[in-house]
Amino acid sequence: MDGKKIGFIVNRRGGGGKGGKTWDKLEPVVATRLASAKWKVEYTQHSGHASDLAREFVNEGYSIIVAVGGDGTISQVVNGYMLADGNSKGCAIGIISSGTGGDFVRTTTTPKNALEALDLILSSESTLVDVGHVSATKPNAPSATNEQYFINICSVGISGSIIKRVESSSIAKYISGGLVYWLYTYLTGISYRPPPVKYTLTGGSAGDDEGKEKQMGLYIMAVANGRYLGGNMHIAPKAQISDGQFDVVCLHDLTLADAFFKASPALKSGNLMNLPAHQAFTQRNTKVSISPVNAKDKIYVEADGEVAGVLPASWEIISQGCRMILPLS
């Protein structure tokens, strides 16, 4: 650790308070192991704060930034890192997972045990991974866009509607995060009707469809760097975080019965094989764009588990844009 500066960004609220408890146990170990190094901890004070803190750590010359929290915290740290151009400044991100869903660390097989995760961060080399970028329309300002990076999965359709309902929910502060998510998944599942959208896929395996605008009734499209979403849905089982491409997994034109009896089990198991080709496809692409056929439809986009905007939206991969310290695959 000679000469290295390590910054910890801790979301004490992540995982319904797990983040705080994890850090309280870990801090004495960090103090001992990093006694001869320069290290600092910052606690997130509000949503989005982890991004500002990451940007400051990069600009202050820190060599490692450790995100202590869930997928939302990891995503915000990646956003701050990308905005400050952390890769070209020789900075890497480490992860100590203490959230609710933990979808990104499921892909990377980062240890769930905080001491093991710290050990990995302090003893391993960093590796380059891809980062996704999404440009989505602001829900209340149709002529403006939200520009955002994501490290795991950005999706649109039923998943965006679920996240929008979870974020707007007034009961979320009274019951556990997992239960709120389950409740709105069920309620959205029975009321969701696939809206018509136009989409274009470019770069990669689009073949004859390369760059052609097509239309479908959108159930879900996952633009995936990682493999899991929604707290363990194995939606993109073959996605690789360093291959320079998104795995684009799409279910479309489903009836309510198909959605319940075929799509949900298939998404959970990562097996879309029992859905016919006219209702599901998987491709590898570097660019994606989708817009609603009916301009007044508000179709929500979620990125790493948080609302990123509505359609129209477009996606682009930033190949090997971020350095992370991860277990060797």
Ligand SMILES: Nc1ncnc2c1ncn2[C@@H]1O[C@H](COP(=O)(O)OP(=O)(O)OP(=O)(O)O)[C@@H](O)[C@H]1O
């Ligand atoms: N002090 C704070 N007050 C309120 N919200 C905060 C605070 N610090 C961070 N947040 C927000 O909490 C949200 C959730 O955090 P995080 O993703 O770490 O945990 P989680 O949602 O439990 O886990 P997961 O995303 O893996 O399901 C993030 O959007 C983050 O911006």
